[in-house]
Amino acid sequence: MIRLGHILWKRLSRMVLRPKRLAIFEACLIGLVSGLAAALLGQSVGWLGGWRQRASDLFPVYYALPLIGLVGGFLAGWLVEKIAPAAAGSGMSEVKAVLAKVPMPLNLRIALVKLVSATLVLASGIPLGREGPTVQIGAALANQFSRWFPTSPDHRRQLIAAGAGAGLAAAFNAPIAGVLFVVEELLQDVSGITLGTAILASFIAAVVARIWGTHSLDLDLNLVTPNTSFFAPEIPFYLLLGILAGLGGVLFNRGILASLSFYRRFLNISLPWRIGLAGLVTGIALVALPTVFRDNAGLRELLLAGDANWQLVILVFCIQFLLIIFTYGSGAPAGLLVPTLALGAALGYLIGIWEHQWLGLSLATTYARVGMGAFFCGVARVPITAVIIVFEMTTDFNLVLPLMIVSVTAYLVAEVLETGSLYDKLLEFKGIHLGKEADSQGPWTELTAADVMQPRVETLSSRMRLDEALQAFSQSSHRGFPVLEEGRLVGILTQKDVANFSQKGLSGDRTVAEAMTPEPVTTHPKDTLAHVLHLLNHYNLSSLPVVEGRRLVGIITRSDIIRVEAAYINAQEDLPGPKAEPSQIIYRIRASETGQGRLLVPLSNPKTAGILLAMAVAIARDRHYEIECLHVIVVPRHQSLAEAHVSMRVGQRLLRQAMRLGQAWDVPVHTQIRVAHDLSEAILQTIKERHINLVLMGWKGSTATPGRVFSRVVDTVIRQAACEVVLVKLKDHSQFERWLVPIAGGPNSQQAIALLPALTSLSRTPTVNLCQVFEQDEIKPNTTSLTTAADFLKQHLDGSVTTTPVHATSVTDAVLECAKQNHSDVIILGASREGLLQQVVHGNIPATISRNSQQTVILVRAASTGRGQN
Template sequence: MWRFSLPARYRHLWVGSKRFAIFEACVIGIVSGLAAVLLKQGIGWLGGWRVQLSHQMPAWVVLPLIGLVGGVLSGWLIERLAPEAAGSGIPQVKAALANVPIALNLRVAIVKMFSVMIALGSGLALGRQGPTVQVGAALAGQLSQWLPTSPEYRRQLIAAGAAAGLAAGFNAPIAGVLFVVEEFLQDFSGLTLGTAILASFIGAVVSRLLGGQGLSLNPAMTDSVVNFSLQDVPFFLILGLLAGSLGAVFSQGLFVSLAFYRRVLRWRLPWKVGLAGLVSGLVVILLPDSFRDNTGLQEFVSMGSATLLFTLLAFAVKFLLTLIAYGAGAPGGLFAPALLLGAALGHVVGVAATLLELWVGMPLGVPAGVSAPTTYALAGMGAFFSAVTRGPITAIVIVFEITMDFNLVLPLMIGSVVAYLISDRVASGSIYTRLLAWNGIHLEKPMASAGPWSELTAADLMQRRVETLASSMTLEEAIQAFSRSHHRGFPVVDEGKLVGIVTQTDLADMSRRPAKAESVTLADIMTPQPVTVSPDDPLTQVLYLLNRFNLSRLPVTEGHKLVGIITRADIIRAEADQVNGGAKPFGPRPEPSYLVYQTRAPATGTGRLLVPLSNPETAPILLQLAAVIARERHYELECLQVISIPRSQSPAEAPVRTTKSRRLLKQAEQLGQRYDIPVHTQIRVAHDPAYAILETIKERHIDLILMGWKGSTSTPGRIFGNIVDTVIRQAACEVMLVKLQEPVRFNHWLIPIAGGPNAQEALRLLPALVKLGQESKVKVCQVFEQRPKAEELAHLHAVIADLETHLNCPVGVCPAWGNSVPEAVLQVAAQQNCDVIMLGASREGLLQQVIKGNIPEAITRDSRCSVILVRDAITTPTD
């Protein structure tokens, strides 16, 4: 895709989002206004042709046929060219603004426009204003791809496009801004509001000028004067109650219709939309001619010209046909139907109020009677709109901007707020959020969090001590500065002000040097006014600029003052710390642990096994497991006790008592004598036990570490716990985790395998471990998706044959099948009465995959027997 590009020395003109906010908002407003006008004219032309043809030819043929053909064609365009264009489009915009990967580009905008023209022009009972929101957002999204724009500002541009689309669709610029803030962003920042306001204003102006209305603010829908008196209040409360209740029913009906098309009528989209068009045409031919023009029908009802019977019929028909069309996935919105339904409902309440006044025989209040039905119809529009969209502020402002009558504000507020409260009581939350959830997109669900990354700013990662050069420095001096430093670029600062940046590439670029080489200074070859970030800019902005302009460093400035620099290496280093499981990845590192006690056995072995001890209750079992492995492999046994202290104290100076720790380590020495293995012990004082363990692994050249684990953790962001997670990620040696389950027995073993290297490591440990049992039996299990055939068991039998040569106990085959590996393994363990499940898992299997609910953690969490997890040593490739 084509992208706009500029030379490096002009990039600074394009990066500051505020510098181009006005330009981009104007462009978005103009194109959104043009699109709205084109959409309105296209629907009007096609709809007018349809109505005219229905009078010239048999309506019972024309209306259903046009509905069917138009629906099929509209659905075909969406299915083949842009599936994202189905429906109203507002849920898709909401998802995109929540960083869900949904396309919003020129392709979506074009397909949306033409499909809506065809569908609504063919008679489907939906509105065009919702689609204009998606069209405006999609055009803004395309603009953000053509011009260099940060991810965060891209969201604001899309929001501005949505605001401009709604403003152009209703000729209501204020409502466009409020809808975006109320429904999409909940962001009142100056940049968001400023961009959205400007885009909405221009979109509405373009729509008014090209739509033939001009810039006059005269009432658009009624010439009558809206009146309001005290005796109207009870009736507006009743109107709000009815609108809220029926609006909630309407909202629930949308989901019933969607469920019917998805679960019962499992047709392709073109045929579903075609069916909706056919049904709409068949229903309309049974009704008065006024129902053939959807736009005219809304104006007719809201003006108060319709009879009571006609209004009730309009409400029922529009209610039903909208549900049919929307459930089919037809491109069209709910705004216009909601306004028409509200106008009809308000008109009915207004007529009822008038009849009651006539029946009583006198005004229901002083000095005047109830308002005209027109007032109730207009207030009903806002109330029903508020009940359906759950946006009372937008509802009030839209109807106010349509009528431009301030006397209507109070009735709108009463009806809209009451309707919102009632409908939200029935089913809380935005209908667009619920529609997304219906399609499997849960915006309320906590998504995979980046943890501390989501809150990082440039100030958190930048280097505050920065080496700088002066612009007056000669080329020779600059070359010497580069040769003395490992940096490949320097900020150029004069009198405390950042004036440029110079890199090794600039030094090597001969084309940028003046003719007289001896007079060259950094001012001649540096990049002036470089791309910068402020200390408060989020990490996403920093990463975007580094990648967008292929930079390796960014100066951090406050105004023109250089306060730091952030490089790719700084980000990679912080990321490595985070992935490696450091307890405080973005703060001060803990001090090295301090060795306060140690013993060394004279004998040596072929390797070393480390056992960190902390719980006196589980220590004897862990030591016994370690001892049998050490004896089998001829390893030395290294026992570690870590005493944790606060970070406010230095490990080398903190006073500690080692009596209990020595008593625990004494058990290890006695066990070593019993098993005839060399045992070394040590006690370390540390801020973080995990780092003390890692230091011991490195200093003592540990080959295998055996750790106990309680089976669960309550630490946010951790899988197994602070200490275990860190060791699994960073320890290069083999890792063995043991979760003990009372009563602890080692007789019946279950070994699930899948053919990986870590399963082989678990099998290599078996000869030593089975000696802990009195009558050990081993079952090797492999899980298949369905009952395996004989040839599929070949690998399993090969494993059994190999094990039988190394084990002095019975070994059996135990295949299992099912969709869930953890459930299948646990079921086998229960059936076989197993004491221990032994699993092999990679570092990713133990951590990264566990985050997604994978096998090792799931089995360990739900197992009723002891579990041993084994991870092989991490090999580091050589250069």
């Protein structure tokens, strides 16, 4: 019996889960849920708004309305800030970004918080609308539904679009306008959406909202629509209305952005207090204004019913305009389209009064209805939606032609003055730029986490004692480690976790599992780099574990992101022109492969080749490495590598010199000559193909290229090479007797110390001075690093080792002065990958020392052997 039930369930599932049937089912469900959410929002706002009206009648209005505004705004802001920060604002721009494939949060939590917070904001009297929240709620519910029942990314995008359309349709009781708005504004493309899904969801949502919701936006239900007509002599008045609406739309959009900037710069307080302040100001304004202003729906009906005089209409337009701009800038979770309808109605009413006095052909209320569409279009730049939405709300076909005139006019005027809708501007304010170029966002959409991640990760066991984990922190520069249990990622242990654990007075014999942060934020190998960057920024992380299921497969740090961006910029600099071909080997000699690793020496300058080769041999003998000598011949990018005519004379002479030196010291030397379009790419390709452990490169000592630390080639190799990199700036007639080694801590400084015994074999009687720079006010500096390094060197090299603690305000000046006083021949430095990339603007210390010193400078960057949470 159980087996039969299982079979029947599988057959039923297959029938329902067929693509077309599943799409219909999903559209119906999304429309139903979005419609119910919109209805609940409308009913809740109506009930709480009615309570606010009664409270203003029962209690002194001069403190009841401001207090209600303050409390309602504060509670809404607290909910948003504590539970779902992405629910702030209208939500319409965020939905547009998600549909443009920008990774932004959109889930059930946001929908619920948006529903409650929008209810509080709107019921407290803030003059904003509920269409933004219903759009975001509908899209969030659709996105959550697609995650519960996993679908393809394209199908998920269709569901989100359908949910957004359903939300707008439910808010305005305008199913056709809901679909058109999604296509015309949010997607701006019909090719990526199945219209049937959006239409069905919008229709059901509108029906549900009509049956169970409030009808405050349905003009045909609230008002007796007068007979309307259209006459040719009215065209100039409609054109004037369109022009003013276009100008007003531009001014409105700029005012919204100015308000957001004002709050950011001058009212940098928490979100609850910002929205509470907006509610307080609104309450005070409502106390000072006529009572008609206390009900936004009643205010709109007053204009559309024709019961207002022109002085009141001007007051309505100006006060509402300023209040809407001020309150939205606070981050209140409410929309802007409904308020624009009220502003458009007021503007149209004024033009209608003027026309009626001159021609007496139409009532002012007709112009008020047409003005709604005009101002709506001036703000959102959606002329088709503007016509349809007012038509669906009024069911008056006579309005279609004047609506078309004013909407197109408003659109053209607004676009001439300022291109882009309000929601484009809001996204740009947040640093998100959409458009045709959004489909090609460089490495952010082209690369995935798997392309960027470091596959080798330093980890801790969940059963490890905490004092053992502290030793791992002391021996590493990482600020956190992924924690594994039976090969699965179960948490992250950061320095902050350890500090919190210590503050509680708990002993070090506890396990890592007791102190770690469980369920860390992770990403997956197929996630785009844009999504990875969003997670890093949203959760303020310095690195992100990459998992398949619960298995840790890699880690991505911010330095990896910077490295990819730098590589992309390097590639862009070579444009225009054909794409570079991979380098090709045109000459090669192989020696015996008996070493424990390989050292790569790119050779190009005969004057420095001898010293570089001597240093390479010294390191290779110490580490039992083989030497790989590389000479690259660069040809123009427009020339094919296979057809390039090049001379190998210089390269062969350099490589023969290397082979003679290797034979003299019994070190295996391999040689190759490559022809390439790009020198750095040829070096990186060799590193990958020959499994290089260390690269030894020369550097001329300066660069004139803006934005570069060393040079384009050297910067690229340092950023992208996974192996150890040693960069040498040679002084003329270099000597290697007196060595200065600044100690700064970290793996690169330690690597420089470890390399020193091999390099000092170039000296007859080496003298090593270790110095460490401390702050001026550091009375008792910690010289443990100096002592440890000195003890190591005394055991591993024949020569004198001294230590010098230095107090100074500038590390660079202190090191250069120390080198001058000690008559140093060589300065050897450790340089972090992050320092090379992030300190260009503020001054990279190793690069500055290299450029300004009169000594030979050796810069060491350790290999990237795995990452924790840096």
